[in-house]
Amino acid sequence: MDVQTYMTGVGRQARAASRILAKADNGTRNRALTETARAIERDAKRLLEANARELAEAKEKKLGAAMMDRLTLTPKVIEAMADGLRQIAALPDPVGEIVNLKERPSGIKVGQMRVPLGVVGIIYESRPNVTADAAGLCIKSGNAAILRGGSEAIHSNQAIAACVHAGLKAAGLPEAAVQVVETTDRAAVGELITMQDYVDVIVPRGGKDLIERLMRESRIPMIKHLHGVCHTYVDDRADLDKAVRIADNAKTQRLGTCNTMETLLVARGIARKVLPPLCKIYFEKGIELRGDEEARKIVPEMRPATEEDWYTEYLGPILAVRVVKDLDEAIEHIATYGSQHTDAIVTEDPARGQRFLREVDSSSVIVNASTRFADGYEYGLGAEIGISTDKLHARGPVGLEGLTSLKYVVIGDGQIRT
Numbered sequence: 477m478d479v480q481t482y483m484t485g486v487g488r489q490a491r492a493a494s495r496i497l498a499k500a501d502n503g504t505r506n507r508a509l510t511e512t513a514r515a516i517e518r519d520a521k522r523l524l525e526a527n528a529r530e531l532a533e534a535k536e537k538k539l540g541a542a543m544m545d546r547l548t549l550t551p552k553v554i555e556a557m558a559d560g561l562r563q564i565a566a567l568p569d570p571v572g573e574i575v576n577l578k579e580r581p582s583g584i585k586v587g588q589m590r591v592p593l594g595v596v597g598i599i600y601e602s603r604p605n606v607t608a609d610a611a612g613l614c615i616k617s618g619n620a621a622i623l624r625g626g627s628e629a630i631h632s633n634q635a636i637a638a639c640v641h642a643g644l645k646a647a648g649l650p651e652a653a654v655q656v657v658e659t660t661d662r663a664a665v666g667e668l669i670t671m672q673d674y675v676d677v678i679v680p681r682g683g684k685d686l687i688e689r690l691m692r693e694s695r696i697p698m699i700k701h702l703h704g705v706c707h708t709y710v711d712d713r714a715d716l717d718k719a720v721r722i723a724d725n726a727k728t729q730r731l732g733t734c735n736t737m738e739t740l741l742v743a744r745g746i747a748r749k750v751l752p753p754l755c756k757i758y759f760e761k762g763i764e765l766r767g768d769e770e771a772r773k774i775v776p777e778m779r780p781a782t783e784e785d786w787y788t789e790y791l792g793p794i795l796a797v798r799v800v801k802d803l804d805e806a807i808e809h810i811a812t813y814g815s816q817h818t819d820a821i822v823t824e825d826p827a828r829g830q831r832f833l834r835e836v837d838s839s840s841v842i843v844n845a846s847t848r849f850a851d852g853y854e855y856g857l858g859a860e861i862g863i864s865t866d867k868l869h870a871r872g873p874v875g876l877e878g879l880t881s882l883k884y885v886v887i888g889d890g891q892i893r894t
Contacts, residue, residue: 477659483667486622487674489652490595494620497653498592502569504647508615509565512643513558516608519639520554526631527604534628542732542791546602547629557608557636560859564612567857570876571618574885583891588882592618594676596879597668598861599624599690601682604632609859610679611640611654617879620653622675624668626682627660634658669694679874681862684789699874701839701865703789704734704817706847709806709832711823712745718844719746719822720754725846726820728761732791734863735818735840735850739786739796741806742771747799751775755797763793770799786813803828807835814838816865818850839865839872 497505516523527549534547570590577587596619600606607623614621625633637656644651657664669678669690678698680687687702708726710719726737742750747770755775758765766785767778778797785796786809800806803821810819820842821832829843840850850873852860857875864870870878 477661479659479661479663480667482659483657483664483671484674486655486657487595487671489650490620490622490655491674493650493653494592494595494618496650497615497620498571498594498618500618500647500649502571504649505569505615505618506565508643508647508649509561509612510643511646512608512611512640513561513565515639515642516554516558516561516636519635520551523549523554523632523635523639524551526635527629530629530631537628539628540792543602543628545730545732547604549604549632553605557605560609560853561612563853564616564859564876567616567876569616570880575882577887582893583889585887587885587887589885590877590880591883593879593881595620595622595674596677596679596861597622597624597671597675597696598679599665599668599682599686600680601626601686602629603681604629604636606681607633607636607656608640610861611637613859613861613876613879615644615649615653617876619879622655622657622668624657624665630660665690666693669696672696679862697869699862699864699866699870699878701734701815701817701863703815704736704863705739705787705789705813705815706735706737706817706850707739707741707806707810707814707819708737708847709741709800709803709810709819709821710743710746710750711803711806711821711825711828712743713825713828714743714746714750714822715824716746716749719750720757722820722822722844722846723750723754724757726848727758727763727795729846729848731793733848734789735847736791737795737820737847738788738790739798739809739813741798741800741809743803743806744770744799744801747771748774751797751799758795761793763795765795765797767797768799771797774799789815803831807832810836810838817863818842818847820845820847839863 573590641651765778766781818840852873860873
């Protein structure tokens with residue numbers, strides 16, 4: 477395959493399809509989503525068979541537990557994909573919405589209309605469910621999508637794409653509105669991120685190495701996050717039971733996600749109360765703890781933490797633990813070592829909670845809840861295209877509004893400028 481010629485063809489088809497999708501009415505786009513959901517449910521057995529083949533190959537290659545977890549499709553995951561598409565269909569249509577319409581002294585009315593971005597290129601690893609989520613969000617927001625999944629999930633991604641194409645066809649929309657790149661050649665990524673004539677934005681969802689490469693090489697704007705070094709700070713005015721429950725969930729509910737807690741910060745005034753019962757839970761669940769000197773005096777079973785541990789996104793059964801003096805020191809630690817992804821405080825002091833919300837510069841900041849809530853589904857977005865730690869154009873979980881932009885519209889009645 478001539479990768480450059482192939483990718484140029486994909487780009488041309490996507491650009492043409494994006495114009496058709498942008499002008500399609502909400503009912504047509506919703507029908508494509510509901511028909512795709514029906515096709516996914518109908519073809520669940522075929523999806524599981526394709527995924528089983530990939531899981532067998534992954535085991536032979538001895539891929540890590542976190543990678544295997546992200547790669548795996550189950551009947552529950554397939555059901556969630558279909559449900560997610562229906563939830564996206566039920567969301568308000570963002571396309572064509574006019575906001576901030578105000579009359580000027582000249583008599584003209586000036587506002588902003590929400591419009592699709594155009595063609596969205598999405599590069600992701602392992603997670604085949606991203607194929608359905610990304611397709612659904614792009615269709616609903618009137619964007620064409622070029623999806624380049626990892627080679628380890630090529631069969632699952634193509635099987636899901638066939639369901640998407642069935643949904644688009646049933647709604648009378650071009651199948652090229654959502655294309656899964658058929659080659660696993662890495663050169664396809666290099667082409668995709670430089671096709672400025674055909675692609676409007678790149679959304680990478682993958683490991684640090686992938687995103688660092690795209691940051692170096694992409695000529696197209698990106699919506700991205702590099703890594704998720706997420707913190708939970710247990711304040712000395714926290715409810716003990718609440719703190720244990722939240723900190724346990726933030727780390728152990730699922731290990732391999734970007735919103736999983738990687739560093740636990742505990743105020744000195746409550747450390748001797750909260751660390752022993754919490755660390756007992758962690759040890760029972762197979763979590764390796766790496767603590768600073770003060771934390772290890774309270775729980776000697778911890779291994780010594782290094783400076784590198786405070787910067788690390790483990791995506792596995794390791795947690796860094798530090799005892800801090802107070803809220804100020806916790807905020808300073810997060811500012812120094814964090815990745816501006818998701819950070820949480822547990823406290824019964826509303827003023828301290830508000831300070832944390834204001835002063836922690838992350839895409840999601842949480843009071844008295846687990847960091848694991850930081851995703852599009854839990855935020856009511858239906859699904860997410862990814863998490864952004866950028867400050868332009870979207871931040872946090874990126875749903876429908878993040879896949880649109882605003883253009884100015886002017887409504888007049890014969891006015892001329894004098």
